């Protein structure tokens with residue numbers, strides 16, 4: 178059977194299926210592309226509330242923030258692609274309700290879209306700080322092209338940038354700010370940077386790197402609110418100190434955009450609950466990307482991931498399930514972060530590790546951290562060390578046992594470590 | 601404008617106009633040339649933009665950086681002529697460049 182024939186509607190009048198995808202981002206776009214690539218012959222409608230067609234977000238806190246790229250270079254596909262592949266792309270319109278009974282989606286514009294299969298890929302939104310002054314001008318999150326265009330107007334040499342929250346996005350923006358000649362302060366509530374996503378060795382390293390670049394990294398600080406009349410002029414700390422600011426970037430995590438799914442009656446936790454095929458509690462409805470609460474097959478538990486890889490993989494899995502095709506291989510989760518001249522490549526999830534092994538010398542700006550649990554590699558953070566990352570991917574996927582003594586020994590190549598590892 | 605030719609694993613050729621400063625990967629995406637996934641969008645982090653550079657252009661295109669080389673060292677089906685296309689910036693003297701995409705990027 179050709180994929181085209183296989184994708185015809187399951188019985189209902191023989192008409193091709195209509196797939197509606199809510200959220201025109203990395204996961205939603207991928208679901209549409211993979212459906213067409215897999216030979217899907219039915220209708221595809223991709224609805225997004227942003228003005229732009231699906232685009233990549235990683236450069237928003239990196240090259241694009243620095244002003245090195247035009248917006249068009251972020252688009253996942255050129256605009257012509259959608260017409261050429263018969264994908265109805267609706268931008269600037271939001272889905273406001275899902276009816277599972279009628280198989281319909283209502284849009285803010287009043288339109289109604291009927292579907293046979295629905296993919297929810299609504300992503301996540303930045304968590305807002307419920308503090309006085311949080312809505313002053315000059316206090317911003319960083320999620321969308323529109324956010325960055327606003328931030329860039331403030332990114333002038335000499336201006337004071339205060340970054341609240343030392344996660345990847347905050348630190349990447351802090352690095353760009355320092356490189357643009359801004360006076361940068363990073364305020365973090367935890368005693369370490371990147372505490373949610375990496376171990377203390379990585380945290381200590383990046384704290385040093387940012388301090389060496391002239392950034393004032395302040396750990397374990399509580400903020401009380403934002404000062405200013407109309408426009409922000411400073412950040413008030415719990416001890417009363419005011420950190421002066423011309424611009425404040427808040428990067429304190431995200432919340433999944435799951436309200437639509439919840440109101441429709443789909444099972445949700447800290448994300449829309451899906452199975453290994455990205456299927457929700459309704460068998461014709463799928464969810465993918467930042468919004469999905471999915472089985473983490475390498476860890477025997479479930480969770481919500483926020484990464485490009487997770488969005489692409491989820492989009493591909495949902496498309497495969499709709500097409501009735503074999504699913505693509507599920508990889509161990511991976512991620513990267515660019516700060517200054519440093520590329521951090523991460524594979525796996527380090528929480529639960531009972532041992533960490535550092536390979537290489539952080540002083541050389543090229544080293545990696547292996548996270549082990551009961552002797553098995555569960556995650557790797559590799560700074561300017563692609564071999565550790567690439568082999569680490571295989572080790573994590575195989576839950577391989579590796580002797581810590583071999584990992585610390587740089588005279589043993591990663592190729593050899595990979596070959597010797599026992600699954 | 602420099603022309604770039606992409607040859608897929610089955611031998612099908614597609615020639616498109618490149619733009620100076622854009623990468624060979626971005627040019628493929630912009631022109632819907634299949635065979636290049638580019639999952640990381642050009643961050644040299646995923647190796648799903650692997651191509652083989654026509655040996656006639658080997659010298660002009662140049663050698664990969666240390667970072668790129670170590671990503672390539674661990675990619676599938678690597679050859680002498682392998683490059684990550686997101687790391688090749690188009691220049692006028694690369695007019696006529698031919699690259700071949702591998703059977704699969706994963």
Ligand SMILES: Cc1cc2nc3c(=O)[nH]c(=O)nc-3n(C[C@H](O)[C@H](O)[C@H](O)COP(=O)(O)OP(=O)(O)OC[C@H]3O[C@@H](n4cnc5c(N)ncnc54)[C@H](O)[C@@H]3O)c2cc1C
Nearest residue numbers: 200202203204226234235271272300466467483484485488
């Ligand atoms: C600044 C920044 C830097 C990042 N850097 C990296 C990195 O280096 N590496 C990495 O792996 N990951 C990175 N990420 C994470 C990665 O970009 C996300 O995980 C990924 O974009 C998630 O894809 P998604 O499709 O689930 O969500 P999104 O890409 O956010 O797309 C969801 C879309 O749905 C829209 N939407 C929401 N509700 C509705 C509705 N009701 N109707 C219509 N549309 C709706 C949203 O507006 C959005 O456009 C970064 C993220 C950001 C913000």
Ligand code: FES
Nearest residue numbers: 642644647649686
């Ligand atoms: S696009 Fe990821 S390495 Fe080239």
